[in-house]
Amino acid sequence: MTATPQRATYRHGNLKAEALKAATRLVAQSGHEALSLRQVADAVGVAHRSLYNHFTDREALLDAVATDAYTRLAAQLTKAQTPEDYTATYVRFALRNRAIYALMTSRPHATMKRNPPLQAAVHKVITEAMRIFCRDIETPAARRRAVMKVYITLYGGISLYVAGVLDQPSEKALIAELSAMNAGM
The missing domain is CATH 1.10.10.60 (Homeodomain-like)
Incomplete structure:
Protein backbone atom coordinates (compact mmCIF):
# COMPACT_ATOMS: atom_id res chain seq x y z
CA MET A 1 0.00 0.00 0.00
CA THR A 56 -6.06 37.92 8.03
CA ASP A 57 -8.81 40.25 6.84
CA ARG A 58 -10.03 42.42 3.96
CA GLU A 59 -7.30 45.02 4.58
CA ALA A 60 -4.60 42.34 4.32
CA LEU A 61 -6.02 41.30 0.95
CA LEU A 62 -6.12 44.93 -0.22
CA ASP A 63 -2.52 45.34 0.96
CA ALA A 64 -1.56 42.29 -1.10
CA VAL A 65 -3.22 43.76 -4.20
CA ALA A 66 -1.41 47.07 -3.60
CA THR A 67 1.89 45.25 -3.05
CA ASP A 68 1.51 43.45 -6.35
CA ALA A 69 0.63 46.69 -8.14
CA TYR A 70 3.61 48.59 -6.68
CA THR A 71 5.86 45.71 -7.70
CA ARG A 72 4.53 45.84 -11.27
CA LEU A 73 4.93 49.62 -11.41
CA ALA A 74 8.50 49.39 -10.09
CA ALA A 75 9.36 46.81 -12.75
CA GLN A 76 8.12 49.19 -15.44
CA LEU A 77 10.00 52.12 -13.91
CA THR A 78 13.33 50.25 -14.02
CA LYS A 79 13.29 50.85 -17.79
CA ALA A 80 13.11 54.63 -17.37
CA GLN A 81 16.30 56.47 -18.31
CA THR A 82 15.22 60.09 -17.91
CA PRO A 83 12.84 62.08 -15.71
CA GLU A 84 10.49 62.29 -18.70
CA ASP A 85 10.53 58.46 -19.08
CA TYR A 86 9.81 58.04 -15.40
CA THR A 87 6.97 60.54 -15.44
CA ALA A 88 5.41 59.05 -18.58
CA THR A 89 5.61 55.50 -17.23
CA TYR A 90 4.17 56.48 -13.86
CA VAL A 91 1.32 58.55 -15.32
CA ARG A 92 0.39 55.90 -17.90
CA PHE A 93 0.31 53.22 -15.21
CA ALA A 94 -1.92 55.37 -13.00
CA LEU A 95 -4.32 56.30 -15.80
CA ARG A 96 -4.58 52.79 -17.23
CA ASN A 97 -5.13 51.30 -13.76
CA ARG A 98 -7.18 54.04 -12.10
CA ALA A 99 -8.95 51.92 -9.50
CA ILE A 100 -5.77 50.00 -8.69
CA TYR A 101 -3.84 53.28 -8.42
CA ALA A 102 -6.52 54.64 -6.07
CA LEU A 103 -6.02 51.55 -3.90
CA MET A 104 -2.23 51.92 -4.00
CA THR A 105 -2.38 55.53 -2.87
CA SER A 106 -4.94 54.74 -0.16
CA ARG A 107 -2.48 52.62 1.83
CA PRO A 108 -1.30 54.67 4.81
CA HIS A 109 2.46 55.06 4.81
CA ALA A 110 2.55 55.10 8.61
CA THR A 111 1.25 51.52 8.77
CA MET A 112 3.65 50.11 6.20
CA LYS A 113 6.23 49.29 8.87
CA ARG A 114 3.82 46.56 9.98
CA ASN A 115 3.64 45.24 6.42
CA PRO A 116 7.18 44.59 5.15
CA PRO A 117 6.16 43.27 1.69
CA LEU A 118 4.10 46.39 0.96
CA GLN A 119 6.82 48.65 2.35
CA ALA A 120 9.44 46.91 0.19
CA ALA A 121 7.29 47.25 -2.94
CA VAL A 122 6.71 50.97 -2.31
CA HIS A 123 10.43 51.45 -1.69
CA LYS A 124 11.20 49.85 -5.06
CA VAL A 125 9.18 52.62 -6.73
CA ILE A 126 10.89 55.25 -4.57
CA THR A 127 14.31 53.78 -5.34
CA GLU A 128 13.64 54.19 -9.05
CA ALA A 129 12.64 57.82 -8.46
CA MET A 130 15.86 58.39 -6.56
CA ARG A 131 17.86 56.80 -9.38
CA ILE A 132 16.31 59.16 -11.92
CA PHE A 133 15.69 62.40 -10.03
CA CYS A 134 18.45 62.43 -7.39
CA ARG A 135 21.59 61.71 -9.41
CA ASP A 136 23.31 64.95 -8.41
CA ILE A 137 21.77 65.42 -4.97
CA GLU A 138 24.17 64.63 -2.16
CA THR A 139 22.36 64.87 1.16
CA PRO A 140 19.69 62.42 2.30
CA ALA A 141 17.39 65.27 3.32
CA ALA A 142 17.65 66.92 -0.10
CA ARG A 143 17.02 63.57 -1.84
CA ARG A 144 13.98 62.99 0.36
CA ARG A 145 12.58 66.44 -0.49
CA ALA A 146 13.24 65.92 -4.20
CA VAL A 147 11.38 62.60 -4.25
CA MET A 148 8.54 64.07 -2.18
CA LYS A 149 8.25 66.91 -4.69
CA VAL A 150 8.09 64.43 -7.57
CA TYR A 151 5.37 62.36 -5.89
CA ILE A 152 3.34 65.34 -4.73
CA THR A 153 3.44 66.70 -8.27
CA LEU A 154 2.58 63.35 -9.87
CA TYR A 155 -0.17 62.45 -7.41
CA GLY A 156 -1.68 65.91 -7.48
CA GLY A 157 -1.53 66.20 -11.26
CA ILE A 158 -3.01 62.75 -11.83
CA SER A 159 -5.75 63.31 -9.24
CA LEU A 160 -6.76 66.67 -10.71
CA TYR A 161 -6.64 65.31 -14.26
CA VAL A 162 -8.83 62.30 -13.38
CA ALA A 163 -11.30 64.57 -11.58
CA GLY A 164 -11.54 66.78 -14.67
CA VAL A 165 -10.21 69.80 -12.78
CA LEU A 166 -6.82 70.08 -14.46
CA ASP A 167 -7.12 71.65 -17.89
CA GLN A 168 -4.97 69.30 -19.97
CA PRO A 169 -6.33 68.19 -23.34
CA SER A 170 -4.75 64.72 -23.28
CA GLU A 171 -2.63 62.22 -21.42
CA LYS A 172 0.32 63.29 -23.55
CA ALA A 173 -0.16 66.93 -22.54
CA LEU A 174 -0.46 65.95 -18.88
CA ILE A 175 2.79 64.00 -19.09
CA ALA A 176 4.54 66.96 -20.75
CA GLU A 177 3.30 69.38 -18.08
CA LEU A 178 4.25 67.12 -15.16
CA SER A 179 7.64 66.45 -16.76
CA ALA A 180 8.24 70.20 -17.03
CA MET A 181 7.25 70.68 -13.38
CA ASN A 182 9.72 68.00 -12.27
CA ALA A 183 12.53 69.10 -14.58
CA GLY A 184 15.81 70.06 -13.03
CA MET A 185 15.61 67.89 -9.96
Whole structure:
Protein backbone atom coordinates (compact mmCIF):
# COMPACT_ATOMS: atom_id res chain seq x y z
CA MET A 1 0.00 0.00 0.00
CA THR A 2 1.45 3.40 -1.01
CA ALA A 3 0.78 6.58 0.83
CA THR A 4 -1.10 9.27 -1.03
CA PRO A 5 0.98 12.42 -1.10
CA GLN A 6 -0.58 15.43 0.61
CA ARG A 7 -1.66 18.20 -1.68
CA ALA A 8 0.20 21.47 -1.36
CA THR A 9 -2.64 23.42 -2.95
CA TYR A 10 -6.40 23.73 -2.89
CA ARG A 11 -8.51 22.05 -5.54
CA HIS A 12 -8.31 25.27 -7.52
CA GLY A 13 -4.53 25.37 -7.50
CA ASN A 14 -2.81 28.06 -5.49
CA LEU A 15 -5.70 29.71 -3.65
CA LYS A 16 -3.67 32.69 -2.46
CA ALA A 17 -2.54 33.54 -6.00
CA GLU A 18 -6.02 32.97 -7.43
CA ALA A 19 -7.59 35.13 -4.73
CA LEU A 20 -5.06 37.88 -5.41
CA LYS A 21 -5.83 37.75 -9.14
CA ALA A 22 -9.57 37.82 -8.50
CA ALA A 23 -9.26 40.68 -6.01
CA THR A 24 -7.16 42.67 -8.47
CA ARG A 25 -9.75 42.13 -11.19
CA LEU A 26 -12.62 43.09 -8.84
CA VAL A 27 -10.82 46.22 -7.63
CA ALA A 28 -10.10 47.22 -11.24
CA GLN A 29 -13.80 46.81 -12.07
CA SER A 30 -15.48 48.37 -9.03
CA GLY A 31 -12.85 50.02 -6.85
CA HIS A 32 -11.39 48.91 -3.55
CA GLU A 33 -14.04 50.48 -1.35
CA ALA A 34 -16.63 47.86 -2.29
CA LEU A 35 -14.39 44.78 -2.24
CA SER A 36 -15.30 42.02 0.21
CA LEU A 37 -13.69 38.69 1.01
CA ARG A 38 -17.01 37.06 0.14
CA GLN A 39 -16.86 38.50 -3.40
CA VAL A 40 -13.33 37.22 -3.86
CA ALA A 41 -14.24 33.79 -2.49
CA ASP A 42 -17.22 33.61 -4.86
CA ALA A 43 -14.98 34.59 -7.78
CA VAL A 44 -12.56 31.74 -7.09
CA GLY A 45 -15.23 29.24 -6.05
CA VAL A 46 -14.36 28.63 -2.39
CA ALA A 47 -15.97 29.34 0.95
CA HIS A 48 -15.03 32.80 2.17
CA ARG A 49 -13.54 31.33 5.34
CA SER A 50 -10.91 29.61 3.21
CA LEU A 51 -9.39 33.01 2.41
CA TYR A 52 -8.62 33.58 6.08
CA ASN A 53 -5.91 30.92 5.77
CA HIS A 54 -4.05 33.37 3.52
CA PHE A 55 -5.29 36.86 4.47
CA THR A 56 -6.06 37.92 8.03
CA ASP A 57 -8.81 40.25 6.84
CA ARG A 58 -10.03 42.42 3.96
CA GLU A 59 -7.30 45.02 4.58
CA ALA A 60 -4.60 42.34 4.32
CA LEU A 61 -6.02 41.30 0.95
CA LEU A 62 -6.12 44.93 -0.22
CA ASP A 63 -2.52 45.34 0.96
CA ALA A 64 -1.56 42.29 -1.10
CA VAL A 65 -3.22 43.76 -4.20
CA ALA A 66 -1.41 47.07 -3.60
CA THR A 67 1.89 45.25 -3.05
CA ASP A 68 1.51 43.45 -6.35
CA ALA A 69 0.63 46.69 -8.14
CA TYR A 70 3.61 48.59 -6.68
CA THR A 71 5.86 45.71 -7.70
CA ARG A 72 4.53 45.84 -11.27
CA LEU A 73 4.93 49.62 -11.41
CA ALA A 74 8.50 49.39 -10.09
CA ALA A 75 9.36 46.81 -12.75
CA GLN A 76 8.12 49.19 -15.44
CA LEU A 77 10.00 52.12 -13.91
CA THR A 78 13.33 50.25 -14.02
CA LYS A 79 13.29 50.85 -17.79
CA ALA A 80 13.11 54.63 -17.37
CA GLN A 81 16.30 56.47 -18.31
CA THR A 82 15.22 60.09 -17.91
CA PRO A 83 12.84 62.08 -15.71
CA GLU A 84 10.49 62.29 -18.70
CA ASP A 85 10.53 58.46 -19.08
CA TYR A 86 9.81 58.04 -15.40
CA THR A 87 6.97 60.54 -15.44
CA ALA A 88 5.41 59.05 -18.58
CA THR A 89 5.61 55.50 -17.23
CA TYR A 90 4.17 56.48 -13.86
CA VAL A 91 1.32 58.55 -15.32
CA ARG A 92 0.39 55.90 -17.90
CA PHE A 93 0.31 53.22 -15.21
CA ALA A 94 -1.92 55.37 -13.00
CA LEU A 95 -4.32 56.30 -15.80
CA ARG A 96 -4.58 52.79 -17.23
CA ASN A 97 -5.13 51.30 -13.76
CA ARG A 98 -7.18 54.04 -12.10
CA ALA A 99 -8.95 51.92 -9.50
CA ILE A 100 -5.77 50.00 -8.69
CA TYR A 101 -3.84 53.28 -8.42
CA ALA A 102 -6.52 54.64 -6.07
CA LEU A 103 -6.02 51.55 -3.90
CA MET A 104 -2.23 51.92 -4.00
CA THR A 105 -2.38 55.53 -2.87
CA SER A 106 -4.94 54.74 -0.16
CA ARG A 107 -2.48 52.62 1.83
CA PRO A 108 -1.30 54.67 4.81
CA HIS A 109 2.46 55.06 4.81
CA ALA A 110 2.55 55.10 8.61
CA THR A 111 1.25 51.52 8.77
CA MET A 112 3.65 50.11 6.20
CA LYS A 113 6.23 49.29 8.87
CA ARG A 114 3.82 46.56 9.98
CA ASN A 115 3.64 45.24 6.42
CA PRO A 116 7.18 44.59 5.15
CA PRO A 117 6.16 43.27 1.69
CA LEU A 118 4.10 46.39 0.96
CA GLN A 119 6.82 48.65 2.35
CA ALA A 120 9.44 46.91 0.19
CA ALA A 121 7.29 47.25 -2.94
CA VAL A 122 6.71 50.97 -2.31
CA HIS A 123 10.43 51.45 -1.69
CA LYS A 124 11.20 49.85 -5.06
CA VAL A 125 9.18 52.62 -6.73
CA ILE A 126 10.89 55.25 -4.57
CA THR A 127 14.31 53.78 -5.34
CA GLU A 128 13.64 54.19 -9.05
CA ALA A 129 12.64 57.82 -8.46
CA MET A 130 15.86 58.39 -6.56
CA ARG A 131 17.86 56.80 -9.38
CA ILE A 132 16.31 59.16 -11.92
CA PHE A 133 15.69 62.40 -10.03
CA CYS A 134 18.45 62.43 -7.39
CA ARG A 135 21.59 61.71 -9.41
CA ASP A 136 23.31 64.95 -8.41
CA ILE A 137 21.77 65.42 -4.97
CA GLU A 138 24.17 64.63 -2.16
CA THR A 139 22.36 64.87 1.16
CA PRO A 140 19.69 62.42 2.30
CA ALA A 141 17.39 65.27 3.32
CA ALA A 142 17.65 66.92 -0.10
CA ARG A 143 17.02 63.57 -1.84
CA ARG A 144 13.98 62.99 0.36
CA ARG A 145 12.58 66.44 -0.49
CA ALA A 146 13.24 65.92 -4.20
CA VAL A 147 11.38 62.60 -4.25
CA MET A 148 8.54 64.07 -2.18
CA LYS A 149 8.25 66.91 -4.69
CA VAL A 150 8.09 64.43 -7.57
CA TYR A 151 5.37 62.36 -5.89
CA ILE A 152 3.34 65.34 -4.73
CA THR A 153 3.44 66.70 -8.27
CA LEU A 154 2.58 63.35 -9.87
CA TYR A 155 -0.17 62.45 -7.41
CA GLY A 156 -1.68 65.91 -7.48
CA GLY A 157 -1.53 66.20 -11.26
CA ILE A 158 -3.01 62.75 -11.83
CA SER A 159 -5.75 63.31 -9.24
CA LEU A 160 -6.76 66.67 -10.71
CA TYR A 161 -6.64 65.31 -14.26
CA VAL A 162 -8.83 62.30 -13.38
CA ALA A 163 -11.30 64.57 -11.58
CA GLY A 164 -11.54 66.78 -14.67
CA VAL A 165 -10.21 69.80 -12.78
CA LEU A 166 -6.82 70.08 -14.46
CA ASP A 167 -7.12 71.65 -17.89
CA GLN A 168 -4.97 69.30 -19.97
CA PRO A 169 -6.33 68.19 -23.34
CA SER A 170 -4.75 64.72 -23.28
CA GLU A 171 -2.63 62.22 -21.42
CA LYS A 172 0.32 63.29 -23.55
CA ALA A 173 -0.16 66.93 -22.54
CA LEU A 174 -0.46 65.95 -18.88
CA ILE A 175 2.79 64.00 -19.09
CA ALA A 176 4.54 66.96 -20.75
CA GLU A 177 3.30 69.38 -18.08
CA LEU A 178 4.25 67.12 -15.16
CA SER A 179 7.64 66.45 -16.76
CA ALA A 180 8.24 70.20 -17.03
CA MET A 181 7.25 70.68 -13.38
CA ASN A 182 9.72 68.00 -12.27
CA ALA A 183 12.53 69.10 -14.58
CA GLY A 184 15.81 70.06 -13.03
CA MET A 185 15.61 67.89 -9.96
